[in-house]
Amino acid sequence: xxxxxxxxxxxxxxxxxxxxxxxxxxxxxxxxxxxxxxxxxxxxxxxxxxxxxxxxxxxxxxxxxxxxxxxxxxxxxxxxxxxxxxxxxxxxxxxxxxxxxxxxxxxxxxxxxxxxxxxxxxxxxxxxxxxxxxxxxxxxxxxxxxxxxxxxxxxxxxxxxxxxxxxxxxxxxxxxxxxxxxxxxxxxxxxxxxxxxxxxxxxxxxxxxxxxxxxxxxxxxxxxxxxxxxxxxxxxxxxxxxxxxxxxxxxxxxxxxxxxxxxxxxxxxxxxxxxxxxxxxxxxxxxxxxxxxxxxxxxxxxxxxxxxxxxxxxxxxxxxxxxxxxxxxxxxxxxxxxxxxxxxxxxxxxxxxxxxxxxxxxxxxxxxxxxxxxxx
Amino acid sequence: xxxxxxxxxxxxxxxxxxxxxxxxxxxxxxxxxxxxxxxxxxxxxxxxxxxxxxxxxxxxxxxxxxxxxxxxxxxxxxxxxxxxxxxxxxxxxxxxxxxxxxxxxxxxxxxxxxxxxxxxxxxxxxxxxxxxxxxxxxxxxxxxxxxxxxxxxxxxxxxxxxxxxxxxxxxxxxxxxxxxxxxxxxxxxxxxxxxxxxxxxxxxxxxxxxxxxxxxxxxxxxxxxxxxxxxxxxxxxxxxxxxxxxxxxxxxxxxxxxxxxxxxxxxxx
Numbered sequence: 001x002x003x004x005x006x007x008x009x010x011x012x013x014x015x016x017x018x019x020x021x022x023x024x025x026x027x028x029x030x031x032x033x034x035x036x037x038x039x040x041x042x043x044x045x046x047x048x049x050x051x052x053x054x055x056x057x058x059x060x061x062x063x064x065x066x067x068x069x070x071x072x073x074x075x076x077x078x079x080x081x082x083x084x085x086x087x088x089x090x091x092x093x094x095x096x097x098x099x100x101x102x103x104x105x106x107x108x109x110x111x112x113x114x115x116x117x118x119x120x121x122x123x124x125x126x127x128x129x130x131x132x133x134x135x136x137x138x139x140x141x142x143x144x145x146x147x148x149x150x151x152x153x154x155x156x157x158x159x160x161x162x163x164x165x166x167x168x169x170x171x172x173x174x175x176x177x178x179x180x181x182x183x184x185x186x187x188x189x190x191x192x193x194x195x196x197x198x199x200x201x202x203x204x205x206x207x208x209x210x211x212x213x214x215x216x217x218x219x220x221x222x223x224x225x226x227x228x229x230x231x232x233x234x235x236x237x238x239x240x241x242x243x244x245x246x247x248x249x250x251x252x253x254x255x256x257x258x259x260x261x262x263x264x265x266x267x268x269x270x271x272x273x274x275x276x277x278x279x280x281x282x283x284x285x286x287x288x289x290x291x292x293x294x295x296x297x298x299x300x301x302x303x304x305x306x307x308x309x310x311x312x313x314x315x316x317x318x319x320x321x322x323x324x325x326x327x328x329x330x331x332x333x334x335x336x337x338x339x340x341x342x343x344x345x346x347x348x349x350x351x352x353x354x355x356x357x358x359x360x361x362x363x364x365x366x367x368x369x370x371x372x373x374x375x376x
Numbered sequence: 377x378x379x380x381x382x383x384x385x386x387x388x389x390x391x392x393x394x395x396x397x398x399x400x401x402x403x404x405x406x407x408x409x410x411x412x413x414x415x416x417x418x419x420x421x422x423x424x425x426x427x428x429x430x431x432x433x434x435x436x437x438x439x440x441x442x443x444x445x446x447x448x449x450x451x452x453x454x455x456x457x458x459x460x461x462x463x464x465x466x467x468x469x470x471x472x473x474x475x476x477x478x479x480x481x482x483x484x485x486x487x488x489x490x491x492x493x494x495x496x497x498x499x500x501x502x503x504x505x506x507x508x509x510x511x512x513x514x515x516x517x518x519x520x521x522x523x524x525x526x527x528x529x530x531x532x533x534x535x536x537x538x539x540x541x542x543x544x545x546x547x548x549x550x551x552x553x554x555x556x557x558x559x560x561x562x563x564x565x566x567x568x569x570x571x572x573x574x575x576x577x578x579x580x581x582x583x584x585x586x587x588x589x590x591x592x593x594x595x596x597x598x599x600x601x602x603x604x605x606x607x608x609x610x611x612x613x614x615x616x617x618x619x620x621x622x623x624x625x626x627x628x629x630x631x632x633x634x635x636x637x638x639x640x641x642x643x644x645x
Contacts, residue, residue, distance in 0.1 A: 130567070131537075131538045155530065185521040283623070284564075
């Protein structure tokens with residue numbers, strides 16, 4: 001009898017324990033589990049296909065929001081002085097109006113800050129790299145690079161993560177990734193989501209080309225368009241496709257075109273060499289054929305992204321056209337690496353003006369206004 | 377002529393004695409665990425903070441010195457056997473990070489030993505120890521942010537090469553902090569990972585260095601010594617540019633990799 005009572009008590013206790021566990025589970029499930037992030041709607045005009053998104057970083061409204069907040073926050077740099085937006089200004093289509101950027105500790109970078117426009121469609125990243133296949137991988141460069149220091153995160157992860165435990169961040173991290181504690185991988189994922197969301201297809205050119213609006217371009221811009229897509233100027237060979245760059249996933253895969261080109265900007269030794277400080281794709285592959293090769297950037301919003309070329313060495317669009325018209329620098333000197341499409345052309349002054357007018361028609365005012373207003 | 381020599385040696389000796397007493401390196405005082413192999417720097421004053429490397433008459437501060445080892449193997453009865461590192465914050469089963477520069481200022485941020493997950497008896501049967509300086513291709517190129525320690529140590533990230541540095545040496549001239557020189561080594565010229573290409577063919581310059589060291593029964597009590605001066609032999613740090621692999625075919629990168637391959641910079645003490 002006594003034994004039976006003991007067993008019954010144990011059973012009762014076990015039952016109570018189960019009840020407590022179950023209640024706890026319900027409470028935890030009801031209060032702590034945030035709602036699933038909302039899939040991001042691209043809302044692309046003109047049936048433009050959505051870009052590919054890595055399976056391990058699905059883009060959501062919440063990850064874009066967190067990424068945007070991080071993008072404009074100096075807390076992400078070691079000494080709390082610069083943010084991503086210090087070098088990527090929304091009003092300049094996320095480029096920077098100076099030849100080369102300067103990092104958190106005053107280090108001068110080698111290259112001009114690229115516009116962040118339709119990066120989601122890129123087949124490759126940075127000015128010249130064949131081994132970065134995602135924005136997530138590219139982001140490690142500005143965050144962790146030490147020579148030169150850009151954001152200066154290396155070795156300062158602790159202080160940066162502590163800053164991101166304040167203010168709105170716990171809620172933003174929680175909403176995006178289900179955990180309010182920040183970590184560097186989620187920071188990178190969120191920044192990649194935000195940068196991926198920067199799509200621009202609402203220029204006057206788009207209204208004309210994809211929207212069938214005959215009045216969207218002026219006669220002068222139309223003349224420039226026809227010059228751009230002509231064999232006279234050869235512009236479209238490298239800046240072709242819906243994103244005005246060969247280096248986009250669709251065109252890259254469809255035609256297998258090598259998206260890196262030597263434009264003849266430099267020829268240091270009369271044999272095609274670029275300055276040792278930046279030899280383009282060669283500096284990554286160490287294949288001589290890649291000397292001075294750089295990725296053709298998108299021309300969307302190009303009127304806002306001066307100065308031009310990888311080192312910001314050409315100040316205006318007029319000067320860029322003059323550069324290509326003369327067949328690159330030192331065109332008369334042999335250069336085995338220069339693209340065969342860089343062969344020079346002759347345009348009248350009116351035609352050059354028309355070409356610039358066409359390039360200006362690639363500006364997407366709605367895109368710029370939207371992101372400048374977010375910044376403010 | 378002899379006096380200045382003695383004068384310069386005596387303070388170093390005193391310092392060395394002082395360091396051993398104050399316990400900057402306590403590993404040996406506590407005894408050695410099975411499979412543990414300490415690495416000792418030679419030609420570097422590890423008692424000074426920062427550590428000081430002497431090259432001829434010049435003194436250079438060692439601001440950073442670290443490298444990855446991987447694929448440990450021992451040879452018993454003529455056959456190579458894969459062994460594992462004991463898993464710690466400094467070791468995964470297949471990779472270990474040696475990091476020396478913090479040894480005095482932040483001892484907890486330094487690691488000057490590897491610990492093999494093997495018994496002392498097995499080590500005594502071994503006739504050779506083999507390991508690779510560097511990381512395997514797949515580990516090198518995986519997302520470093522989500523990898524276990526020590527592969528997530530951002531000071532060894534080499535993001536512009538989409539991988540890790542295998543070896544990092546940053547020095548600055550003593551008394552002239554602005555005069556810096558760096559050697560960063562890792563695989564370069566790597567293509568994207570591809571299912572149709574074997575990993576070892578994926579980088580133009582893999583830049584891994586394999587070590588095969590003889591072992592005798594006595595070696596279970598020995599240390600490995602690391603000679604930084606052998607790494608930088610015949611490279612004038614005053615004149616030569618840094619080598620952070622802008623080009624592997626130009627000096628001093630060419631000379632430095634030759635040193636790593638041909639000079640015994642890791643050997644039994």
